[in-house]
Each structure stands twice: as structure tokens, then as C-alpha cells.
Amino acid sequence: MSEPVDYIERIREKYETLRFSSYQWVVNEAPPAWQPLKKPLSASRLGLIASGGIYVTGQVAFHYKDDTSFRVIPTDVKTSDLRVTHFAYDFTDARQDPNVVFPIDTLRRLQRDRVIGELSEHAYTFMGGIYSARRVREKLAPQLTERLLADQVDVALLVPV
Amino acid sequence: MQAVYPPRAVFLDYPLGHTTGKPHEPDLQRDILVQALTHFAAFTEPGSIATLPFQWSDDETWKDTAQRGPDDRLPRYDTPQYQTEEDRRRAEAHDPSCAVCVDKAPLSAG
Numbered sequence: 001m002s003e004p005v006d007y008i009e010r011i012r013e014k015y016e017t018l019r020f021s022s023y024q025w026v027v028n029e030a031p032p033a034w035q036p037l038k039k040p041l042s043a044s045r046l047g048l049i050a051s052g053g054i055y056v057t058g059q060v061a062f063h064y065k066d067d068t069s070f071r072v073i074p075t076d077v078k079t080s081d082l083r084v085t086h087f088a089y090d091f092t093d094a095r096q097d098p099n100v101v102f103p104i105d106t107l108r109r110l111q112r113d114r115v116i117g118e119l120s121e122h123a124y125t126f127m128g129g130i131y132s133a134r135r136v137r138e139k140l141a142p143q144l145t146e147r148l149l150a151d152q153v154d155v156a157l158l159v160p161v
Numbered sequence: 162m163q164a165v166y167p168p169r170a171v172f173l174d175y176p177l178g179h180t181t182g183k184p185h186e187p188d189l190q191r192d193i194l195v196q197a198l199t200h201f202a203a204f205t206e207p208g209s210i211a212t213l214p215f216q217w218s219d220d221e222t223w224k225d226t227a228q229r230g231p232d233d234r235l236p237r238y239d240t241p242q243y244q245t246e247e248d249r250r251r252a253e254a255h256d257p258s259c260a261v262c263v264d265k266a267p268l269s270a271g
Contacts, residue, residue: 001174001214001216001221002221002224004172004174004212005224005227005228007177007227007228008164010227010228010229011228014228014229014230014232015232018231018232025164026164026165027164028164028165028166029166030166031166031207031208032166032167032168032207032208033168033207034168034207035168037201037202040202041198041201041202052178052180057245057247057248057251058248058251058252059252060241060252061241061242061243061244061248061249061252062241062242063238063239063240063241063242064235064236064237064238064239064242065237065238065239083243083244083245083248084244085241085242085243085244087234087235087236087237087238087242088234088235089177089178090176090177090178090233091178092178093178093179093183093184094178094184095244096184096185097184097185099181099182099184099187099190100178100179100180100181100182100183100184100190101178101179101180101181102181103181103182103190103194105187105190106181106182106187106190106191106194107194109187109191110191110194110195110198115195115198116198129234129237155201157197157198158167159180159181160180161177161178161180
């Protein structure tokens with residue numbers, strides 16, 4: 001298998017060529033907080049978060065200019081009610097089958113098969129094209145953390161795009 | 162992913178927009194997620210990243226063009242960008258009894 005695409009480098013080159021000033025990518029130096037799993041996954045409640053701009057028909061869609069809002073999606077949602085909107089990736093396949101960026105059917109199946117103990121009642125989504133890392137750190141991330149803690153999940157799965 | 166340095170991560174070498182698989186391939190999607198979760202349960206070091214063994218296609222020419230070429234982002238509109246007009250109508254009607262119409266972001270939210 002060939003090397004992964006170095007997106008940061010490619011994007012830096014691309015936008016330099018297009019005469020944008022360069023973006024200050026977040027680089028986290030300190031090791032992350034670490035919690036060993038307290039119980040096996042098959043006994044754990046899993047919370048899903050996804051940044052691919054998924055919403056449910058009836059909800060307000062994301063906008064594209066540093067939208068730091070999130071949506072709450074009940075995990076018994078009808079897959080055909082899911083929608084996708086984002087400015088920075090080709091969402092053609094995601095609109096065909098949202099599971100490629102929001103694995104809801106997959107997780108429901110894993111719950112049935114007892115690979116995970118339980119899928120949390122709520123999933124959370126946002127539109128990850130947010131250029132202000134500060135606003136993510138100070139507003140969005142703490143709000144999502146609070147929600148996951150209230151939902152008493154054992155494990156959180158973050159699906160980025 | 163290395164720059165972000167999350168507690169546990171798996172990497173799937175697929176084009177952007179396919180983080181958890183290929184459309185309408187539920188068995189592949191299941192394999193991907195089961196392998197991801199198996200790695201998560203087995204990691205012992207913060208910052209561990211495992212690469213999953215799936216290949217998007219036999220030739221990997223998609224990598225040659227990824228993030229190369231013209232700026233293909235959509236404009237950064239500051240109003241909600243609905244997938245369908247029907248979505249817009251439903252959201253603007255905002256039925257308070259609608260169970261999924263929650264956390265509607267006020268348009269002025271920062």
C-alpha cells in the first residue's frame with residue numbers, strides 16, 4: 001500500500017500557489033488524556049460524534065462560515081432522513097449513503113451483534129470546516145464533552161472528515 | 162492525525178469523505194468499524210494510531226490528485242446550506258413537537 005496523502009503539506013502547497021496566506025494548523029504537543037477501558041466494549045455504551053456536516057431533515061442546516069453549532073441526532077433516526085452539507089469535501093457519496101461519514105446503521109448493527117453493549121441515545125454532529133481552532137477548543141468541544149458526560153457514555157467515537 | 166494527537170485513532174486510507182467506508186457496502190463498513198473498535202480496546206499507549214488494511218482501489222491514482230489542482234471548496238456561505246428545498250421548508254416551519262428538530266442553531270450564533 002502506498003503512503004497516505006500528506007494533506008497538511010498538500011493543502012499548504014495548494015493554497016500558497018493560489019496566493020492565500022498560510023493557515024496555522026493545530027499541532028498538539030502534549031500527550032492526550034488517557035483513560036483505560038473500564039469494561040469490555042461489549043458491555044460499553046458508545047457515543048458517536050461526527051464532523052462531516054450531517055443533519056436530519058427538519059433541523060437547520062449548517063452554514064459554511066465557522067459554524068460552531070452542533071446537532072443532536074437520535075440514534076433511532078431513519079437513515080433516509082439524514083442529510084449532509086459541508087464546503088470542504090465532496091459529499092456525493094455521503095449523500096448517497098451517510099454511513100460513510102456517519103456510521104449509524106453500522107453501529108446499530110454492532111449493537112445487535114453485541115460487539116458494543118449499547119449505542120447511546122444521542123449522536124452529535126457538526127460541520128468541521130471551522131477555521132478558528134480557538135472557538136472549537138473554547139466552545140464546541142466543551143459543549144460536546146458536557147453532552148457525552150450527561151449521556152454517560154463509556155466510549156466516544158469521533159468520525160472526522 | 163499525528164498533529165491532533167488524540168488518545169486513540171485508526172487510519173483508513175480512503176479518499177476524503179469516506180472515513181467509515183464505501184457507500185452501500187454495509188459488510189465492508191462493518192469490517193472497518195469492528196477493526197477500529199478492536200484496535201481501540203487493545204491500545205495501551207496514548208496517541209496510538211493503527212492503520213487499517215483496506216485499500217480504496219487497486220491503483221491508487223486518487224492520491225495523485227487529492228488536494229491538488231484548483232480550489233474546489235464551496236464558497237463559505239454564512240446562511241444554512243440545505244441539501245434540499247424540502248429541508249429548508251421543514252426547518253423554517255419548525256414544528257415544536259418535532260422530536261428531531263432540536264438544537265436548531267440561531268442564524269446569528271457565533
